[in-house]
Structures are given as C-alpha cells and as structure tokens.
Amino acid sequence: MKLAVRDGIxxxxxxxxxxWQILSEQAEDELAxxxxxxxxxxxxxxxxxxAPVAASHDQYRGWGDVVxxxxxxxxxxxxxxxxxxxxxxxxQWIWTVRRQTTPAPGGLIDKGTKGERALKGPIVEEIRPSSPSASCPPAPIPAPARSPARAADASPPPSCATPHTGTTWSPSSATSTFAATTSGTPG
Known part of the structure; x- marks a missing residue:
C-alpha cells in the first residue's frame, strides 16, 4: 500500500x-x-x-436491572x-449459561454459548432480588394431554420471558404434536 501511494495509484x-501508541500505553496502564x-x-x-430507565417509556425498571x-x-x-x-x-444462586440470543434475519435466535458448552457463574447477593428467577417463579410444567380434544383446549404455560420472534404456540400445533406421538405417524 505504501508503494501504491508512492506511485500515485x-x-x-x-x-x-x-x-496504536495511545492504545498500547493504555493497555500497559491497565496491566499495572x-x-x-x-x-x-x-x-x-x-x-x-x-440512565436507560429514565430514557425508556414509562421509566421501565427492567432496563436498569439488565444493566x-x-x-x-x-x-x-x-x-x-x-x-x-x-x-x-x-x-445455590448459580447461573448456568446455556445459550445466547442474537439478532438474525427474521428476528431473534438462540444459539449455543461462545465456547459451545454450558458455563456456571455465581449470582452475587446484591443482584439476587432483581435476577430473572427472583422476579418470576418458574412456570409449572403442564401435564400431558390425554386426548386431542384436551390438547386443543390446553393453554400455553405462563412465562415471564418475552417470547422470541418466530416462537409460537397454538392449540393446532399441540394437537398435531400429540397425534404424532400417540399414533406413531407424523402429524
């Protein structure tokens, strides 16, 4: 590239x-x-x-909790x-990091962690009251439906999390899934 500049290209x-000198000096300071x-x-x-709470609609406290x-x-x-x-x-207040949610064409997707394995980390006492588990009890696991009619009437399990784009639940999908598992043929 130096030669291209010299030759007028x-x-x-x-x-x-x-x-780079400033960044190198800053890195040395951080090592010290x-x-x-x-x-x-x-x-x-x-x-x-x-700051994000004050800037949000209705001063939503959840943004500060995320920070x-x-x-x-x-x-x-x-x-x-x-x-x-x-x-x-x-x-034990241990967080098992199993996934990361990232933007993708068409919405958000979940994929594995950066190292492709689950990681465990402690939740310090100061943030336990605002952690996801403290603010929302785990959703109960629904009992399996015994007939397609009951599966169609079942309601989705409650959740505190915001549903991701592309994630849907409908009675028709529950019925077809139930039919496939009971009849042995794909629904």
Missing amino acids: IKVNSARVTG DPRAPALPDWETLLALAD VFAACTAARIGEVSGCRVGDIDTG
Whole structure:
C-alpha cells in the first residue's frame, strides 16, 4: 500500500494503523492497575443503570436491572438476553449459561454459548432480588394431554420471558404434536 501511494495509484494508505501508541500505553496502564477501567463503586453502577430507565417509556425498571445483572455477572449481552428463569439455581444462586440470543434475519435466535458448552457463574447477593428467577417463579410444567380434544383446549404455560420472534404456540400445533406421538405417524 505504501508503494501504491508512492506511485500515485491511490492517495491514502487505508491499511496504515494510526493511534496504536495511545492504545498500547493504555493497555500497559491497565496491566499495572487492572481496576483502572472498572466502575469505582456500587453507586456509580446504579447511576449508570438509571440512565436507560429514565430514557425508556414509562421509566421501565427492567432496563436498569439488565444493566446491573450484566455488570455483576460479567456476561456478554447475548448471554444475558438468553437467560431464562430455569437457568438460575436459587438454592445455590448459580447461573448456568446455556445459550445466547442474537439478532438474525427474521428476528431473534438462540444459539449455543461462545465456547459451545454450558458455563456456571455465581449470582452475587446484591443482584439476587432483581435476577430473572427472583422476579418470576418458574412456570409449572403442564401435564400431558390425554386426548386431542384436551390438547386443543390446553393453554400455553405462563412465562415471564418475552417470547422470541418466530416462537409460537397454538392449540393446532399441540394437537398435531400429540397425534404424532400417540399414533406413531407424523402429524
């Protein structure tokens, strides 16, 4: 690229890296003091979490809870988005990260974690009241329907999570699934 600039083929070397000295110096400073990029205290985190709440419609507190949950678990945003009520063991307060939710053509999709394996992480005491498991009890597992008529009348299990795009439930899908499992033929 330097030769192309010299020969007048291009005007600017787009591959030239600038500003690396400042980034290198910043990285060295962080090695000397690993807490340098961290928030100074709990009150600062709460003030940071209050910003999306104040900017949201009707000051929805859930946005602040997401910020605090993400900061206190050091999780990626996709992992926080993929958190479900059943992923948190409230007996030991351990979060098993099983999925990440990411944007895709047509809506949101769930996929495996970055390392493609489940990870376990503690939920610190300060955020337990606002964790997904504390704010919503796990949905009861419905008993299997005994007839297609009962399956059609069954209602979907309650959920505190926002349904993902493309995830639907209907009595007709329950009936066809039930019919396939009882008759041995695909529904």
